[in-house]
Amino acid sequence: MTLPNHFELLATDGAARTGRLTTPHGMVRTPAFMPVGTAGAMKGMHWREVREAGADIVLGNTYHLMLRPGAERIAALGGLQRFTGWNGPMLTDSGGFQVMSLADLRKVSEHAVTFRSHIDGAKVELSPERSIEVQRFLGSDIAMQMDECVRLPAERDDIERAMRLSLRWAERSKRAFESAPDGYMLFGIVQGGDIPQLRHASAQGLVEMGFHGYAIGGLAVGEPQAVMLAMIDETAPALPTDRPRYLMGVGTPDDILEAVKRGVDMFDCVMPTRNGRHGVAFTRFGQVNLRNARHADDPRPLDEASTWPSARNYARAYLHHLVKAGETLGAMLLSEINIAYYQFLMQGIRDAIAHGTFEEFYQRTRADWSRGDI
Numbered sequence: 001m002t003l004p005n006h007f008e009l010l011a012t013d014g015a016a017r018t019g020r021l022t023t024p025h026g027m028v029r030t031p032a033f034m035p036v037g038t039a040g041a042m043k044g045m046h047w048r049e050v051r052e053a054g055a056d057i058v059l060g061n062t063y064h065l066m067l068r069p070g071a072e073r074i075a076a077l078g079g080l081q082r083f084t085g086w087n088g089p090m091l092t093d094s095g096g097f098q099v100m101s102l103a104d105l106r107k108v109s110e111h112a113v114t115f116r117s118h119i120d121g122a123k124v125e126l127s128p129e130r131s132i133e134v135q136r137f138l139g140s141d142i143a144m145q146m147d148e149c150v151r152l153p154a155e156r157d158d159i160e161r162a163m164r165l166s167l168r169w170a171e172r173s174k175r176a177f178e179s180a181p182d183g184y185m186l187f188g189i190v191q192g193g194d195i196p197q198l199r200h201a202s203a204q205g206l207v208e209m210g211f212h213g214y215a216i217g218g219l220a221v222g223e224p225q226a227v228m229l230a231m232i233d234e235t236a237p238a239l240p241t242d243r244p245r246y247l248m249g250v251g252t253p254d255d256i257l258e259a260v261k262r263g264v265d266m267f268d269c270v271m272p273t274r275n276g277r278h279g280v281a282f283t284r285f286g287q288v289n290l291r292n293a294r295h296a297d298d299p300r301p302l303d304e305a306s307t308w309p310s311a312r313n314y315a316r317a318y319l320h321h322l323v324k325a326g327e328t329l330g331a332m333l334l335s336e337i338n339i340a341y342y343q344f345l346m347q348g349i350r351d352a353i354a355h356g357t358f359e360e361f362y363q364r365t366r367a368d369w370s371r372g373d374i
C-alpha cells in the first residue's frame, strides 16, 4: 500500500538533490544534518543554540529514553517535544542498533532483541511492535523500522540472514505503525552489508512494501569510506527519487559531501558534539585539535569570517586553556561551534544544488579543508 509522500524535491544537480520534508512539527530542508540528542538533550547546548545554528530536526534516543524515564511516562507528559522543550521535528531510531552497541547480554531472535538494561539490569524485550509503540509514545515525527545491522567485515551468510530478518521486521514495523495519525512517517532501512546483490534485494523488498522514506543502514560500521560510497552508489539508484534517503550514523563533513553527491538527503552523527567535548573543532579549513600545545599562545579565533559568534570571538589560546583545564565551557563552546559548522556546510550544499553549482562547491570546499595552514 503506497504511503502518502511528504517530501518535495526542489532541485537536482547531478545525483545531488535539495528538497523539503513536511512533518507534524515543522519543515525540514534537505540535505539535512540532524544533530543527535542523547537522553533527551543536546549535550552541552541549549535548544535555542541548536535552532540558531540552523538545525531543523534533531534525533531523540529511543534506547535510552525507553529505559529512563520510560516511553509511557514521556507520553503522559505530552511527548518528547513538550518533555524536552525542542518544539521542532524529531526523528527516532528503532533502538536495535543501540542495543547491539551498548547493552550486554543481548540476544537476537526472530521475534525480538532481548537484553539487560544498563541502568537496573532488568531484562528488556524490544520487538518491532514494541519499538514502534515506544517511538509513537515519544511522539517522534519520523520513526525507523526495527532492523539488525551487521558490523563489517562479515560473512555473506550473516549479512544475508540479517538483511532478510530486517525485511521481515520491516513488514511487522509497518503493520504496527498503521494506526499513526496522518503526517507521521515511518522509514524502512536498507541492509545488505558490502554485497551489491543483497543491497538490491533489500531495497527492492522495502520499496515493494512502501515507506515514507528510506534509510541506508549497515554502513559506517567499520568499512573503509570507499566501500561505504560504493554501497551508496549501489543503493540510492534502487530507491524512489521522490522520497527521502537517510544515511544512518554519517558522518564527517567529507563523508557527507561525498554522500550528497551520490543522492543522499539526510544524515545523523554524534561526531560534532562528541568531538567537541573532546576538544576537536570542525572549521571551514578542516579539523583543529585544541588540546595541542601549539595553540597555547595563539590569539587568533578559530575562524574570523565564521557566521557563528563563538567561532569568531574566542582566541584559540583561550579554547586550548578551557579544554586543558577541563572547564565545562570548553565542551559547550566547541559543541555549538561544531554543530554550527555542520549546519553552515549543509546550507552551503543546499544553496549550491539549488543554483546548479554543486560541483564547484564540492571542489572548493574540499580544497579549503586541505589547506592545512590552520
Ligand SMILES: Nc1nc2c(CCNCC3CCCCC3)c3[nH]c(NCCc4ccccc4)nc3cc2c(=O)[nH]1
Residues within 6 Å of the ligand: 036, 037, 038, 059, 060, 061, 062, 093, 094, 095, 096, 097, 144, 147, 148, 149, 189, 216, 217, 218, 219, 220, 221, 248, 249, 250, 251, 268, 269, 270, 271
Ligand atoms: N537502526 C539503525 N541505526 C544505525 C545507526 C544509528 C544511527 N544513529 C542513531 C542515534 C540515535 C540517538 C543516539 C545516537 C545514535 C548507525 N550508526 C552508524 N555509524 C555510526 C558511526 C559512528 C560515528 C561517530 C561516532 C561513533 C560511531 N551506522 C549505523 C547503522 C544503523 C543501522 O543500520 N540501523
